Amino acid sequence: MTHQDDQIFITKTLAGEVNAFAVLIDRYKHMVYTLSLRMMKSTEDAEEIAQDVFLKAFQKLETYKGTSKFSTWLYSITYHRCLDALSRKRRQPIHHATEILEEITGEKTAGILEAIEADELKEQLEECIQQLREEDAFLVTLYYLEEQTLEEIATVTGMTKNNVKVKIFRSRKKLYTIMASQLPKDIVARYERN
Numbered sequence: 001m002t003h004q005d006d007q008i009f010i011t012k013t014l015a016g017e018v019n020a021f022a023v024l025i026d027r028y029k030h031m032v033y034t035l036s037l038r039m040m041k042s043t044e045d046a047e048e049i050a051q052d053v054f055l056k057a058f059q060k061l062e063t064y065k066g067t068s069k070f071s072t073w074l075y076s077i078t079y080h081r082c083l084d085a086l087s088r089k090r091r092q093p094i095h096h097a098t099e100i101l102e103e104i105t106g107e108k109t110a111g112i113l114e115a116i117e118a119d120e121l122k123e124q125l126e127e128c129i130q131q132l133r134e135e136d137a138f139l140v141t142l143y144y145l146e147e148q149t150l151e152e153i154a155t156v157t158g159m160t161k162n163n164v165k166v167k168i169f170r171s172r173k174k175l176y177t178i179m180a181s182q183l184p185k186d187i188v189a190r191y192e193r194n
Helices: 005-013 019-039 043-059 070-089 107-115 118-131 134-145 149-158 160-183 185-193
Strands: none
Touching: 005 070, 019 043, 019 070, 019 107, 019 134, 043 070, 070 134, 070 149, 118 160, 134 149, 134 160, 149 160
């Protein structure tokens, strides 16, 4: 589904075809939930936020101007709803990893990542992502998994493009540091010799 496809269903929804919004929910429910889970500690909180996000998106759909992709607008609602929930709870959430592209950790770890079996990598990344701050995990997810541009992430978060770029760079470095400290020493040593 493209940006134009989204617009068709948005138009239908605004014209009174409430069922058209279900198509948009279907398309984005997994990523809204995943982004919520990145920032929140529990699946229950993430599910509640995802429901709130779609309810708010439906209620405020007429305010969507179409100047950015619908997904960017939706991710912005998700991001701010999570920040609100976190400030109310006043706690540090733990992140849950799904698939992470090798690119996240940069070229430095390519040799290390190739030496680890796919299952071990997934488990290792799960542990590493849990140690990132909620905002870092959110940014990494948008940039690497959702392949959002820096401009789109800036729109979602309300930060400047340069600030987003710096934060993603720092998040990637943090993730590399965490991974390097948790990988078996023989694998790290083998990589450092190369």
